[in-house]
Each structure stands twice: as structure tokens, then as C-alpha cells.
Amino acid sequence: MSNDFQFLPISQVAGKFPENTWWSKFYKDFNDENLVAYYEGDLTLPFLNLDWDMPFPQQEGVIIVFINGSLTVDNLYNQETDGAIALIVTGNLSAKNIAVGGQEVYVAGDLSVEEILCGSYNHGEMIVEGNLNAKVLVQDGEYRFKADGEQSIVCAVNVWDTDAVCQELPVDIRKVLIEDVFLDSEEEEIDFSFHTLVTVLEEGRSALLDWSEALQRKKAEHLYFTSNTINEENILKLTRSILMTDEQPYFDFEEHDAYFKVQREHIGDDGEQRNPSVYIKTAQHHYFIWLDDDHSVSLLMKSGDSEWEDIDEESSKPLAEYWLMLLTCVNAAELYLPNIEVKVVQDILQHPVIQELDPYGEENDGFWDGSKYYGFRRQAYTDEDGYCFAARIDIETPDGAFYFYTLDNNSYVSRHYQPPNHHVRQDMSFLDAKRWEASERYFDRFKDFIARKISVDGSSVRKS
Template sequence: MKEEKVPFETMEFSGVTFKVINRHEAHTIIGDLTDFQDQKIYNVFEDTWRFPDYEENPIFLLAEDDVEMDSFEMDFSTHEHEDVFILGFIFKGNLNVTKLISSFDTDNSPALIVLGKTTTVNINLFGNVHYLGGGLQCDTLAGEYNHGELFVKGDLKAWLVYTDDMLFHFERFTDVQAIISAGRPDILICSNVQDTDGSIITVENYFPSTHKLSDIVDEGFIELSDYGTETLGNNYLEVFKEGLSILDYDKKDKYMYTDFRNQFLNMIEVLSETDELKENEKIVRHVSGTTDLFIYFDYEGKKYSQISKEIGNGFGIRTRALWCHDDQEIMLILEYLNENGDPKYQWINDENAPGIEMFCVKHAAIDTFDKLMSLEKNEEDEEDDDDDTEYAEYDNSFSLEEFSAQFGNYKLPEDLIKLYKFDQEYGSETYSECFGLTITEDKTGIKTWSEEEEFYNSFIEFAGANGSGSSYAYWLIDKDLNNCPIVVFGDEGGIHVVAENTRRLIHLLTLDTEISVDFDYAYFYKDDEYYEENENMSEFHEWVKNEFNLDALETNEEADEIVNQAKSKYKQRLNEFLTKFDIEIGEDEDE
């Protein structure tokens, strides 16, 4: 790339005078920064949404000395210089911000790169890959959406680290009170462990949540998702901007687990009295790749009760909380498992041991207890294999009756019922990347396209399509859903025909890669260099072969053929339908 010229030497932002530099100068400063796998983090010449080259006057802003600010809310330009495009802010020294450090937008933001120590009250990041090389000290660190990623080297000191679908990488937790991922684990921490030859190696592992938000955050900032998951609401940013805290320090008994012993013994007592335990000698739930278990056993002449949680889907994390009836002691274990399910390394201690590793075990025990008690087995579970029971319950988050309610008077296709049963047995997102059946009855997402009843009643959403929020839906052009094509609603634009029917969609899922949805087109693309097989992919392929006599797709071209067949049959008709409601139609790449 030809070296870009800078429009001027210095520029003021948030009351600080920065040196204006181009990509080549930025590359000399940040080009060799690495993650915890010794892979380089930044390529400022990559021409992606992170560092695009289609904007006029692209620049980096550089602070060569320590910087102090009241607030630092990143933006791509300023009122004084609206004609520039700020790709990132680079601080060679320390960054001290009194109130808030914040990105610009969840989709896109300038990158934040600090080589020294970062200190603030609240820090809210997303929209790019950010790097804090000299440690971070704050009250609350929050991140959201998968267009962002954060690397923190050095010490992390924070009351709360919260992420909602954004990856955080940390070198070490020096003084951290609570780690919370809104969904799957999105936080990674480096640990020094002993290798098989006795040498000490550094490994990076996903770290499970240590609390619920309500254990440490003021209730006024918490919202509940449709599935009961606690997330931060939209009102916390105004508090962040004032440099105030969203934390409730009066909840110390909760976030310090001061009464865990009594709480744990009560959980053991309640679970031990259930009919399910007495009948089966264990209580177990498999939900979306996670296994929650209560069991009792004898070991070396002593009796134990154990509450455990195992997070699959490639994470390989298991937490175990054990009560020894003979010694009256509690043992807490955090384990990371190999591909065979055996521990690679583990942390073991008693209930009074310091360290956030034991907090995540305590949280998992409480969460598992709640799930075991709230998902009590229905008698129909014992008849799962009975063909006369059309609507059997499964050990998962919703029954077939609950799932079918969103279809109204439409009868579920037999192929979809079969897929439902497989999904419930093995767990969503465990057999085809980012795919899972969902319940969506209010049509909130579809109504964002058009509020006209004819439009939103012409679709039934039934599954998540990818990791960024796209969804699959039946387009209701026939009273029989077997004759209705599958469309995808893109989370960032675009409504496209994907498959002629349910079975065609199931065949597409065997490629084991999420669908990419743009305004102009939707497609499946598996990059062999970065592909990681889902844990239940083989079982899914075998199931598809047995049920439908279909071989798993092996190439992107095979997937294109299925999508193109659906497009040739329904695309023009769909476009004409969308145009009726003034929905803009993209230009397909093959037109």
C-alpha cells in the first residue's frame, strides 16, 4: 500500500493534543504486538471493517506521554475535523481517565491501544480489537457484541468484568471480584501449569462466570432475557458517563459467598429428598451442551454428595462441589478436560480458600441446583422412545408443545419434529455451527422490517442462524409447511431464500458452518484453515444419513447448489412480496 499522507501534524481530541500519524507509522508501533499465543494482533493494512482503506484521510492519533482525561469516548472524527477518519488511538504511556472510557459503536469503533497502564472508573468496549498492555484498574469493565475483542496484559484489578458475546483475554487476575459472561464463556485467562515432563507452561483457558449480575449489580441496571438470563440494561451508560458505579456494595454477603456452607448443605439436603434421586441415584440435565448433575457415591470408604456442571461445546470445563458426609468438609474443584473428558489440570481447595477460581465453582453449584429443581422431570420423559407419545418432554429448555406453540394452526413438518428431538438430545450449537431451534412468539425482530400485519404474519421464526443474531423462518406461502421455503433474516440487513424446505435446510447444516448474511446475499462458507469441528457433528451426520439417506456436505459449492436451487424457485417471488412493503431489495452477486 502506498504510504498515506497525514492532513496535519496534531489534532485535539477530548482536550488532549495528539500527534497525527498514518498507517505505516502506526505499524512500527503496534505491528509486533502479540496475543497470548504469540500471534500478532494488528495488521493495519488489512482493509477490513477494523482498518478500512476506503475512507478519506484515515489516521491514527498518537499520545507519546502519559495522558489524563475526564472522559474518553472514542469517535471517528471531531466537529473541528469532520473530514478525517480515526482508525485508532495509541497511547505509548499511561492512560488515566476520571470517569469513562468508551468505544464508539458495537459494530465499528476506532481501536484503543495503550502500552502503559490504564486506570479509570468504568470502561465500556466493543467494535474493534483493543489492547491494554500495561494492565487495567477499574470499577467495571463491560464489553458487548462479537465485533469486538480485548487483550489485557499485566495486572487486572476490577470489581466487575462483564461481557455479552465479546471475547476478553487476560494475563492475570490480580484483584477481581466478579467475572460474568452473559451467555457462553467469553473470558479467557492465562495460567501457569505443569506439563507432563514437569516443565511449567502457560496456557489460556476460558473462565466460567463467578456470579450472576444480581449478586453484585444494582437491580435497576439488570434486565431479564426471554430465557431468564440476566443482562445489563440500556441505562447503565448514563451512569458510566457520570463516573458513578452500577455496583451495589451492600450485597457483599452475596458476592463474597459468606453463607455458602449453609447454602450448599441445604441444596444437598433438598436434592437428596427428591424422588428422582431415589429412583435413579442421580439427577441429570443436558441443556445446550451443558450437563448439570447431582450424584452421591462412596470413595475410599467415605460417602460423598456432588453437585457438578460440565460445559461442553468445545470449552471442556467442569466444576465440582463435593460434601464429605464423614468429614463434614466441602471440596471445590475446577477442571479443564481433554478430548476424552479426562482432566488436563485442575484447581482444588476448600470452601474458605481465597481466589476467584473457587468463586466460579460456588456459582456453578448454585446455578446447577436451580436448574435441577426448575427442570423437574415430567413423567413423559420416561416415554421418550414411545412412538405413541407425539409430544414427549426432553431434558432441555423447552418441550415440543412449547416449541410448536409459535406455529399456531400450522402443523409441524415431520422433518422439523425429528430435528427438534435431535437438537434436544445433543444441544443447540453442538452439531452445526451457531444453529439452534428457538421459541420466538412475539415477532419482535420481524416487525423491525415492517409493522404491517400481512408482512409479519407471513413468517414464522424457528431457529437461530448464526452467532450475530440472524434467524431462520418459514415463509408461509402454503398451508402445508412442507411446501414453504426457508428464509433467513439478517441481523444487519437482508432477507433471503435459503432452502426449499426443512430437509434441504437440514442438509445445509451438515456443512457445519454458520450462514453469512449480507444485505445483498446469503451464503455458506467454510474456511478449512480456521474450521473447528463441532463436538456432535459426527453424530449429526450419522443421524442425517440414517433418517434422510443424505450424505454430509463436504464443499461450499455443494451448499451453494442447494441455496441456488431455492433462489431460482422462490427469489423473484420473495422480492416482489418484500417490495409491496417498501423493503429495499439488495443486488445479488450472481445477477
């Protein structure tokens, strides 16, 4: 520990307290027996223990550590969260690990944490005027973090939940943190020990596991499309994919800057035969591909309001890119959509326990599972304006996002996503594999919870 600290009565440092700190307002509540360990300039330390019962350094009465500069420290921590030494850093704070509680930690610049940033209990707060960057944020739902700049957290752990959110994917927290920091329990809940975490840091050990394997997304064993040729086989496979429901003779969606519409063979409203076809609209062109009666494939294109014309070798190049995008999207649909079955969702929504909830999902409509919330619109209805609302299950994730699982057709369960702090649900991009993977992981956890909650047998809530 550096010997260059000055130990000053709190009144002598009062003029240096940053305006946004608690101390700038309440320092007068303390007398001059309460000392500030003051350091002028940038400082590097191997560790910093902020516990009251650890004199800093060899000095009784210190209630604040004040670094008038930047601080770099391997491990910053304290065991007692019912009150601890405060920390003020007027520059940047860089650490390998931070595990604190019971005091105000104020950083005027940026906070960067290489591994774990942990705040515990409700007697503490961390204020960062700049950016906050940490690999893993561990919190118990009571400790407060405030950052005025951008926040970058790779993995967020709420100790009251069994799941962390790592790169937007739910991951069992026991695959993120070492076994030592969890208490033995016969209950299904996972008991996290803040004090053990601090002990691990005091011993110079890392409390992190390599969770890269837990982030691995599923890979298709068999691709629906095995070639990207524009031919009869692929056109027919498009019309027979899971996206083609019985309710209408086509499916359509938007992906990036393109609109796609696939139409199966059917009789139109005018009584005329419609052959299988694909329509693609991009920012520059319209493309129309259809299957002739003789099984040959015809292709046309146009720009804006111009006339349709045949596609030559040069104009076929951008079409090939969008055709590949279409096949890739349908491959993704075939990979993910069958995994959540319509029958499973129907059985859950029809269970007596769910039927007791508000039918329209407006109040008394769900259950908490740690920091996840499950809501139900258990039956479809039409409002007074004639707008139809389909039955669905909603999952609110620990980071405030929503996933929606909707029964709006008989072929598959439609899925939508709503980002944190947004109020409108969005279509899920077929090219966003992480989003689809997350939607399945959250639904698997939901099924496990609901099976315990309502004791549904295996035929009602079965593994998809």
C-alpha cells in the same frame, strides 16, 4: 479533550505498531484517508468515546487512537459494537470504567480498572501484555480478553447467567449491577443492556451496587461444641457427630498439617472392646486420647518412632491447638453437612428424566443452566479393576471450578471441590468457610433449576 493529538495517515505510524497488534499485520489494507490520533507521552482524560460517529476530537477519519505512553481516563466506552475506533496504549491504562466492543484495545503495560471492565460482542478483543486488575468483569461470552500477566478480578459477571462469581461465591447479578442496566422481561432470564451501561457511564454515574451483604456467610445459631476442654463430654460428642457414619466405627480427615482420626466405642476385629478415642498426627508428634472405663480421660504422645509417654504441661500446649482445630472442623461439619440431605439427592437421581441420562455420567449426562453445567452419575458402579464409583451430582461453575455431591454413605452427602484448570478433585477444608458456603449456594441454585426442569414436587426437591 487534549488538543495535543497529531492526526497522521496510518502509513506514517505503521512502524510504531506493537508486534502483537492486529494493525501491525493489516495496516496496509487501509489508505491514508484513515487517520491515527497520535499522542506522545502520558495522557489523562475525563472520558474517551471510541464510537465511529463521534469525531475524535473534531477530526473525521480517525480509526485508531495511539497513546505512546500511559493513559489515565475516568470512563472509556463506545455504544456501537459492530465496529469502533481502536485504542493502542504503549504504557499502562488506568480507568474507572471501561465498556467497549467492536475494536481491538491493546495495552502494552498493565490494565487497572477501578469499577467495571466490560467487553461486548464478538467483533472486539482486548490484549494486555502486563497484569489485568478489575473490580468487576462483565462479558457476554463472545468478547475476548487476553492478559499475559496476572489477572485479578474481584467479581466476574457473565450476562447470559443469573449469577456472578464474586470472591468465588455465586451472587445474583442484580445485587452487583444497578437495575438500570437490565431490561424488563417476563421471562425468568435476566436481559442485560450493554447500551444502557454505556449511557450510565456517559452520564457519569456508577453502575455498581454495594454487594458486601450478598457475600455474608451464614453463621451458626448453635455451636455443636461450646467449650474446647479435653473431657468425656467432648470426646463422646465427637463420636456422635454427623461425620461418624454407620458404615465404619471411625472417621478421619486431614486439615492443614495434621491428621485426625476419631473412633467410637465398638468391638474390634479381634473381638476386643475398643473405647472412644482420638488420634492426632502432626509433623512433629503423635497424640492419643481415649476414654477409660471409669470415664476418665488418658493422654499419651510420642515423637517419631519413640515410645509413648504421658503428656506434661509443656507438651500439652501444642496438643491444645490441634484439639481446638479438631473441634472447629467438626463444628463446621455440623453447620454445613446437614443442609444437603441424602434423601434429596437420591430423589433427584432416581427421577425418570435423570434416569434417561447416561448412568455413569460419561456422556449425555446433564444440563446447562446459563454458564453452569449440571452432570449426574445417577447410579453407583464398580469398574473392571474393582474400583467403586458412588452416585453423585457434579456442578461446573462459571469460572470452571467443580463441586461434587456424592452418595458414599447414608449419613450425609460428601462434598469435594476441583479448582479451575485442575483435573483432580480435592477434599474441602473444614476451615474454608467460603468454599462450604459456595457449595451450598450452587446446590441451592441447582435445586431451583432442576425443580423447573423436571417438575419435581416439593417432597422430592425440598428446601433443606
